[in-house]
Amino acid sequence: MDAIPVDPTTRHRAAHLGDFTVRPRMLLITGWALLVGGAGAVAALALLRLIGLVTNFVFYQRFATSLVAPGRAHHPWWLVLGAPVAGGLVIGLMARYGSEKIRGHGMPEAIEAILTGGSRVAPRVAFLKPVSAAISIGTGGPFGAEGPIIMTGGAIGSILAQHMRLSADERKTLLVSGAAAGMAATFNSPIAAVLLAVELLLFEWRPRSFVPVVGAVAVSTVCRGFLLGTAPIFPVATAGLKVTAGDTALCVVAGVLGGALAVAATWLVYRAEDGFARLPFHWMWWPAIGGAIIGLGGLVEPRALGVGYDVIDQLLTGRATVSLIIGILVVKTLIWALSLGSGTSGGVLAPVFMIGGAVGAAEGLVFPHVIPGFWAMTGLAAVVGGVMRSPLTGVIFTLELTHAWGAALPLLVSSTAAYALSALLLKRSVLTEKIARRGLHLTREYSTDPLETFFVEEVMDRDDTVLHADDSLDTALTATLRCGDAGRDGRRLFPVDLGDEDAPLAVVTRRRLLDASAKASVTGPATTVREVSRPATVVLRPDDTLRRAAYLFAEHGVTEAPVVGHGPGGRVVGTVALRHLLYARRHDLTEEVHRQRLLPRQGSGRSTVVDGSGARPAPEPARREAADV
Incomplete structure (x- = not known):
């Protein structure tokens, strides 16, 4: 295929558009x-x-x-x-x-x-x-x-x-x-x-x-x-900290218990919110009703009122009494969840710290002693990980609050266990549930964008068809028909050789050729390809990612673009259309849902493929073919 010149301005713009980390x-x-x-x-x-x-x-x-x-x-x-x-x-x-x-x-x-x-x-x-x-x-x-x-x-x-x-x-x-x-x-x-x-x-x-x-x-x-000041908020003495394998295993139990409490508290918050929403008067009065609930709880356990940093400190340092642990675990959880549902103003982290510390301190009454406050720390990390669905935040928060850096692994185990239980039992966290109730969707899963893992050259249509600017429309249409079905659907983009090395890259679609040909047959003399072609709005390179292609398509309102190689003269090597972006999504879907047995069964001598339906599809195809499944 002849080399087609690319306008330097277009080439420079294409090389930099889509770089969103300027x-x-x-x-x-x-x-x-x-x-x-x-x-x-x-x-x-x-x-x-x-x-x-x-x-x-x-x-x-x-x-x-x-x-x-x-x-x-x-x-x-x-x-x-x-x-x-x-x-x-x-x-x-x-x-x-x-x-x-x-x-x-x-x-x-x-x-x-x-x-x-x-x-x-x-x-x-x-x-x-x-x-x-x-x-x-x-x-x-x-x-x-x-x-x-x-x-x-x-x-x-x-x-x-x-x-x-x-x-x-x-x-x-x-x-x-x-x-x-x-x-x-x-x-x-x-x-x-x-x-x-x-x-x-x-x-x-x-x-x-x-x-x-x-x-x-x-x-x-x-x-x-x-x-x-720079001191930790709740310093914990870690002298003698030695966590055994058995203690680490018990951290799973602590995490599950903390996760169960997190699930119950989250459920209670939104049941309270639903209850307040059914009241027959304006929401302006709801915080006062929530205040009455707080006051009644304060009569039972006064230490449950307020931020409670002093109580958290007692829990994390092992100085809390049994009556305080039980009072906080019951009263604080109830008044916090019920009053929060009234729509009053206040944060969730400090109450979660206190509730988590209380459930951990209660576990410490039964679990083996490690250091004072150890199980309260695991409970705190667990409840934060379960309530907020942020397990790493729960671990690091606990470590920075206490400076008990040697407890990192036990905290990670308990927080992750609580996070797993919360994810299994609840569709959303205490934060995202409120967002969902306002008609919004919030993803809580981070994953690689499949469009970032494919390059343009892996999915593009490779074609050596080049239209010449002085060709008649009939000649050009005949040339595009040789491209097979992809040329007949009217959407294929074709490069146009303008015959001038300094001219920018031009393109034309088969649909545009058909429309111009129909108009020329009625209104007047034949038209050449030059008159119906247009400069390429977007130019891609073979090593561009599909994500960049998608951004450029969206920015310029196009659905197809030529692909120009890096060699001398900017040779067009193919075209990419909107439909090609689905290849990456299909490949991602294939990796997620298609199950395979890659090693042979003992004595079988060959590998098998097993999917969720019990069918036996063919062995895993190569990357490009997998995208077409």
């Missing part, structure tokens, strides 16, 4: 993310101080900003019962007349902003969310600060991004940078914050987003050291 943009977004990280740390400090202020004022009638547990001292029954109700009333009014986005525990709202709102968060949410969370937690709500700070930090990043000319993906990166920065500053857990961002917010692991988020988290963690 280095200058990544560095620019990283620079802005560093500022967002510092702001996230300040926001985390402000929220913690605001929670302390409200708690001290309501339960101790003093002005102080230090975090204090509501249940540390004895309070009148009317205060324990009435404070959460009053807090719920205030939150209901703020949500109705301020912004409904303050309802909930923060992470689903951040996910929804990413999925449907172009990562845009209203500025008022950055103010109302932490204030509402401080009121909710400060009046006894059994919630954590991390969900609100995720929404607040995310709002900071989003507001900054909205003042600049950025894409939705770049706004998402800054939103998640702020959210992760706030999380890292709250718990002094940079690695867990990054993992949480990847597993729950970014929906990708790519340099364009990962690098800025890490930069924001790093700045936030350094700032946190100056503002709140």
Whole structure:
């Protein structure tokens, strides 16, 4: 086939379009993310101080900003019962007349902003969310600060991004940078914050987003050291830590028990939400009813109120009494799940830490002693992995909270066991269920895009047919018919030799030739191929991936493109159409559902292929043929 010149501008554009990790943009977004990280740390400090202020004022009638547990001292029954109700009333009014986005525990709202709102968060949410969370937690709500700070930090990043000319993906990166920065500053857990961002917010692991988020988290963690210190939140002494094989096996049991509790708590949250939705009055009043539930629980176990960092510390260091363990396990789980279903404002991580630590501490009453708090740590990692469907985040969170790095393997076993049970029994997590109820779909499985694993040259139509610019339409149509059925369907693209080495690559479809021929037979003189051809909008290379081809097709609104080799003169070696992209998907489907026995049965002398239906298809074909199955 004759060499067909390619326009240098088109060639340059084709070589660079689809590269979505543009280095200058990544560095620019990283620079802005560093500022967002510092702001996230300040926001985390402000929220913690605001929670302390409200708690001290309501339960101790003093002005102080230090975090204090509501249940540390004895309070009148009317205060324990009435404070959460009053807090719920205030939150209901703020949500109705301020912004409904303050309802909930923060992470689903951040996910929804990413999925449907172009990562845009209203500025008022950055103010109302932490204030509402401080009121909710400060009046006894059994919630954590991390969900609100995720929404607040995310709002900071989003507001900054909205003042600049950025894409939705770049706004998402800054939103998640702020959210992760706030999380890292709250718990002094940079690695867990990054993992949480990847597993729950970014929906990708790519340099364009990962690098800025890490930069924001790093700045936030350094700032946190100056503002709140660098010590672990719940330090655990690991001297004498020696985990036997039997202990590791028991971690599976601990994980299953933690996963069962996670499943029950998740189920209870959404049954409560369904129950509140059936109430015959406005949702503005629901948080007050949730507050009444909190108050009743506080009368039974006062230590279940508030954030409960002091209780988590006792559980993880082995200092909790049996009565406290049982009280937290029962009361905290019930009041947290039921009140969260009312749509009040508050996070889920700190309650999950406490509930997980309690179930682990209860297991430690029966399981062999390892070190004080060991089984509480495994329970914490398990419940986080089961409730949030983020097993790695559960492990790293526990390690960064306690600095018990020697317990990494047991925590990984228990968290994964809980994650597996939760995935088997529940379709969605406590976070994604709320997203699904709003009519959105959120994937929780990461896998390689099959379009990334195939190259254009593996699926393209290889054809040496070249049309000449001065050919008549009848001659060109006759030439295209020699290409077989693919040429008769009217969709095949054919390169056109314009006879000028400096001319750009031109193409024409058989359908365009047919239409022009029909028009010429009625209206006038014959038309040549030159008059109906057009410059190629998209030019691909044999070593381009199908993913890049798909992006270019979508960007330019085309369904077929010529493939030009790397040799001298830019020789056209074939064409790729939209239908070829299915080859990769079919290959992926083949690998997932076609089952084979590759080694022969003993004594049979030959291998067999077994699929789920019991049929015996032929042995596995080569890669290209497998894509056609």
